[in-house]
Amino acid sequence: MSSTVTDPGAGPPAAPKSDPSPDQAAGSRGRKVPRTLLRFILRRLFITAFLLIGVTIMTFLLVQLVPGDGTTANLSEAAQNDPQVVAAYRAKWGLDKPVIAQYFTYLGNVLSGDLGTSQTTGNSVLSDLTKYVPATMEIAIPAMLLSLIIGLGVGMWAAVRKDKPADHTIRGAALLGLSTPSFWLAIVVLWVFFYLLDIAPNGGRLSSKYAPPHTVSGLYTVDSLLAGRPTVFWDALWHMALPVLVLTSLTVATLIRFIRSAMLEVLDQDYIKAAYAKGLPKRTVLRRHVLRAGLVQVVTVSGLAFASMLSGTVLIEQIYSWPGVGQYAYRSASSLDLPAIMGVALFVALVYTLINLLVDVLYGIIDPRIRLS
């Protein structure tokens, strides 16, 4: 995503302006979900549904733009020479019908879970993806959590120490992180820790001497503990370390910049001055007033962090031989496996859109101005 602070995509919805009496609002004392919040969530759901349809139109159009009628790009060479396969393909995607009809065929296929067939693996893209998702989750979730925690802490600290040496150092480091090509950083880190120091594994999710744990969640760390194999757990953790480190350092740079500037705005607010004017110690002001406002920022920024994470995996998983969605995307891209690429794009957009929906809803729950208005 862009590094600008005023990211127009991630902005929280403005609080609706209405002014009910306190009696009314304070009356909803029970744990029931307030009606306004429900309406807010429903509206977001509605918008998201439309967005997802738009996304399918977009991927559909991209396939349409492929030179030729799509058969040549979407079928492997061997399959192209088999007239039966070509005919079946054309029938399945309705290629002899008008474009609009083709789109609905496409939408129908997508809705039934058919994202096409990968030319390189020969499997359906969806089954490939489900196979690769857990590996990506295993590094993306810890990296995401780490980035959010570090980003909030360091970003806040920089804002509080504005224009002091600590702030300059943090800003410099963040700018450096923002300017580093992720795939290059992955190689450098691997070169240092594996090739030079030999304290990290070459790649992969587990050492070859261990069999993967019985699949429950698909996350090796979780599954190994469930299976009661702590040595496998440590091995899995050891293998995760470098990719998580690289993903975190890339994402955290964006987050620090975002949170720092958001925090500067918070610190400039009258309500922070008012908190000091009340005689509260600085510690309390920071912990209660500043942090509270900052947590909202973390929610809004987590969508951004997720996008950065997804982009990161595509560029670094290959380097760590990490069998996740990112490596699948890399391989599809470099072998021009079009059905797989479009499948990945659609899948990622779906997940990303749903994450943004979740962020919006979370925001609505956290911010009383939306929750109770």
Added chain:
Amino acid sequence: MTDLLLDIKDLTVALPGPNGDVPIIRGVDLQVAPGEIVGIAGESGSGKSLTAQTLLGLLPAGAKVDGSITFAGRELIGNNDKAWRSVRGSGIAMVFQDSSSALHPMLTVGVQLTEHMRAVLRLDRRAARQRAIELLEQVRIPHPEKALKSYPHQFSGGMRQRIAIAIALACKPKLLIADEPTTALDVTVQAGILALLDQLRRDNDLAVLFITHDLGVLASLAQRSYVFYAGQVMESGPTGVVLTAPNHPYTSALLNARPHGLGHTGTLKAIKGIPVAAGSAPVGCPFAPRCDYVQDICLVRPPLVMTSPGRLLACVVAPDLTGSHDLSVADLSGAELSGAELSVSPNPGGER
């Protein structure tokens, strides 16, 4: 005068600018006696809000302060963090201009009303809550218990400002700084707040430093007034006298520039030129470039001198201004006062 609550002497505040420090407040003298309402009037940029922030030690980083501020016998300039904390809340409290930004949007009224009572007055949870309810009753918020659980955005602007006042009064301060507390409000709501402030002052033996650009508000409330321009005091004295018989050409110009009373037929006279920011004021009298009575002597900064008991003036020319305006205190404040009487006692919620 030994029984002063607040005594500001030759206060200078400079803020860092791109080309070095810019003096915003330039040698201000100001006194407040216990229980007194003192007004500060001035246009935006005259340094009146910065004066308020200085009194609470809330200046932005890099600000340079000079002079002396004695509050209840203690010197405030040079205070460290801890010493400032002992003044804030329990000694000096403040009500901000815009209650929608001065209250934390994500903390309940209850938290914001009790947290400093617990930190400063060391009250326990129940005692703080009890006092919070009393305070909300004092500022006439209906259903205080419910209000404690509500968030600021659930109240109207006038109600929010009442809550802000309750928060300011929670730790029993001796001086309340009100920085344009009614500017963001409707006129009728404004009157209610002003009447409330006056009531609270009498009930709690509170001194109020009232900052405003509205001379009408000043007339209806303040006992004594200071007129600020470009970070300096132009003149001061009992409000009624200053506003009806000003000695300074600036005060006179201000009065002529405001429409007064219904059925006013005279011409409005805009002050020529543009107000100078304190930072770029000329060497001599800052008002000189816009003054109708300017003379060569105005290139030297005029000292603030006593012209009659309780009246100070910073103008060497001191032209005779009688007859250059035609108002009485009633003209200035009449509408506001009657509005206040209308909306206060019988129906406290009427302003919403």
Added chain:
Amino acid sequence: MTTPGVHTPIPEMPSPAVFADPKAAAAVAPRRWLGLRKGSPGDAPRRRPGALTTIAVSIIGFWAVMAIAAPWIAPFDPLAQTGEYSAEPSGQHWFGTDQLGRDILSRIIYGAQLSIPLANIIVALALTIGGTLGLLAGYIGRGVDEVLMRLTDLVFAFPQIILAMAVSAAFGPSTSNAVLALVLVSWPVYARVVRSAVLSIRGADFLHAARMLGVGPWQALRKDVVPNAVGPAVVLASLELGNAVLMLASLSFLGLGPRPPAPEWGAMIAAGSTDLSHWWVSIFPGLAILSLVLAFNLLGDTVRDRLDPRSRHGR
């Protein structure tokens, strides 16, 4: 006065509404952006460029010279085998050679001929397209606005690199298609920023004043709306230059950029990623990208701090 010290104390400009003469009102239209309001006493004094800005400009200048003078500076032909396969850095080949025995230093120098112009082309195109669409959306409003904003929503539904990957794969890997893909994913940011800049001044008093004077909509657009929307767009563009270099390198790394044997930095990193014992193959091109992107980002921050009054003092 509002929060003293946070902003440089500039005497407030008289509100255009106080002018009896609408001509005067139009004359003070806030053209703070780009310093178009020259010479008035309120102008923030021209600050001398800081050390960081100097460094950034020097780095960019260095790479610009490399790009222009590559044929004279580069010691070897970037496309020909001029040494052993994967030779370590030596006196002859300062940065070593790659798997095909090509001189890495020469390839990096020639690589500047790709990265710098392409990044500028991407940003310029995205700025022009996004800016124009944003201008129209903000100025015309209604249906046009709605359609355009939903379109930007759609693009924002994808992480940038994923959509760029899909687009350039669909069109087939080539330099021009990579540029096209990156323009396609980056125009919406400009559209949004310009649109909101236009919206924020569309209702401004000076525009009403201009309308009362009988200034036509196109003249108003040209004289008042555009100059005020240009500032935020330029700030964004300068911040996005570094991003464009990175994205282009990323696409190349994925094999979707300029075709081999073009000496693209991202593709060079990819070539070295499989064999860590030949570290120099990846490390040096990466340093080239890092230095150029860092310089662009530093410059972007400076431009923003200068042109965007809200972000003074390193927001």
